[in-house]
Amino acid sequence: MDRMLTILNQNNADVACAIYNENTLQGEQYYQILTRDQFTGLFLTPSKEGDRIFAAYGPQMTGFVIGHFDSVLKRYFLTMIGVRRPYRRQGIGTMLLNWLQQEVNKDAEREGLGMPSLEISYCDPAEITWVLPGTPGHIHPNAPGVLLGSPAHLFFKNRGFLDFAYQNSYHLDLKSYQWPQEKMKPYLEKMAARGYTIEFYDPAKHKDMQGLVDDLNNDLWNTQIPVEMNRPGGPRPTLIVNDHGRVGGFAGPIVVEDSGRGWLLGLLIHSRCRKAGCATVLFNRMCEEFRKAGAQYMTIFTTENNPARAIYESAGFSIHASWADMRRKAGSCG
Ligand SMILES: CC(C)(COP(=O)(O)OP(=O)(O)OC[C@H]1O[C@@H](n2cnc3c(N)ncnc32)[C@H](O)[C@@H]1OP(=O)(O)O)[C@@H](O)C(=O)NCCC(=O)NCCS
Structure with a gap:
């Protein structure tokens, strides 16, 4: 397979949006289904002045990665990574992650920010809406990390990421309150x-x-x-x-x-x-x-x-x- 990466931007986001939605439709993630415009608005548009975005497709658009720099927190986030199911466990996720890390390293060097960490947490400036399982479509506007026990959790653990906190998402139906x-x-x-x-x-x-x-x-x-x-x-x-x-x-x-x-x-x-x-x-x-x-x-x-x-x-x-x-x-x- 050609191992070339393509820059992901607002003009070619359709495939990334489809991969993102596929993970939800296949029951792997709880994320809300997004239109292309919602996808570009959330992931590929800086949420405030000074924030920066790093995004690329993997080979033949079989996967993508998006990272954000938050200009207030001065921290780098891995916001989303996704690889189409038939292409998993072939090193594409790792390739995308490595690309993001390199981009972040270059950016941090340019900005004089020292050696940067990559974080996946509720502090990410891109707030991802998700639907709580076991509810009639009730939503929460921020996915606070990586779903515990998901393939993505194993992927990150095996690529040197450490858990630094565990978050529980709580729900209450107010009709019964x-x-x-x-x-x-x-x-x-x-x-x-x-x-x-x-x-x-x-x-x-x-x-x-x-x-x-x-x-x-x-x-x-x-x-x-x-x-x-x-x-x-x-x-x-x-x-x-x-x-x-x-x-x-x-x-x-x-x-x-x-x-x-x-x-x-x-x-x-x-x-x-x-x-x-x-x-x-x-x-x-x-x-x-x-x-x-x-x-x-x-x-x-x-x-x-x-x-x-x-x-x-x-x-x-x-x-x-x-x-x-x-x-x-x-x-x-x-
Ligand atoms: C996380 C994800 C991007 C990994 O993509 P990938 O192309 O399979 O990644 P790689 O092939 O480079 O690495 C896979 C590694 O992850 C771990 N892994 C992934 N799935 C696993 C599973 N089901 N069981 C055990 N280990 C698993 C292993 O360490 C594996 O390495 P190995 O194949 O050498 O054993 C992919 O699973 C995905 O798209 N998940 C859904 C989207 C998602 O949840 N994204 C996270 C939100 S930020």
Whole structure:
């Protein structure tokens, strides 16, 4: 077989889009089926100024690879790799991966970024929508890594990538959700003893949102929450823990997507307000507000060892898929 690679771009993306959709249609992936335009919009268009894209087809367009550089995080991501089934286990995936690594190495050298790692995680600027198995088409807008146990997971492991976190994707059908009055009582009492209440955020009344963001210091929230707070019309309805006038916790905003999904940025509790029942009450109140706002379901993902999972599970959420976040450090052999 001719081993030449072809650059993949917006003008020749049809085949890559077909390979991508094939994996879903054959039940190997949960990704949403995309049109060619959706495919180019998601994978081959930088999501913000300064981001860069690296994309190529394998020999005779039997596979493709797409990588992204995020200009804010200054990290390189392997966003998508796919090889048509009849051509697998013939080294095409490895060839594509090696090509991407070389492009990334060259790019990092040009930009003075040192030896770059390649990462596959929820931080990738291209957010891939997928359909949760076992639901009536309910979607989540970001695939947080590589499906655990999939051929792709084995492929990356055997090419020098290491799992650095495991993510579980949770789902709740809000039709069956009821505010758990009795269960919340002890938590509400603990909160009251420390003078905490749950309220909708009012910038005129509640101070120091930035203090909460700084305390958590999470890659995504560091940018997303200030953006939400500075929206032209003001932030959308968001629940907070009122810690004597300071923001001690955040849940929301309460936004219902066209799909019926309740959209939120996250659930955060300041370290000074922990162990007082805030997260449990805040989370359940948020589910209740989503239901009232007309959302049909919620999806969230969290790391396997995150203590918040107990809160989600006790509110009735169940795991529908598990993922590995993977990284290959510069210099590791493939
Ligand atoms: C991951 C993928 C691109 C690999 O493509 P490929 O052309 O088969 O890759 P290569 O032939 O270079 O390497 C295959 C290696 O992966 C591992 N591997 C892949 N599938 C495997 C399986 N079913 N069982 C065991 N090992 C497997 C092995 O290490 C194998 O090497 P070997 O053939 O020497 O044993 C391909 O499986 C694919 O398209 N998967 C679906 C798309 C996907 O999930 N992409 C990931 C999202 S980022």
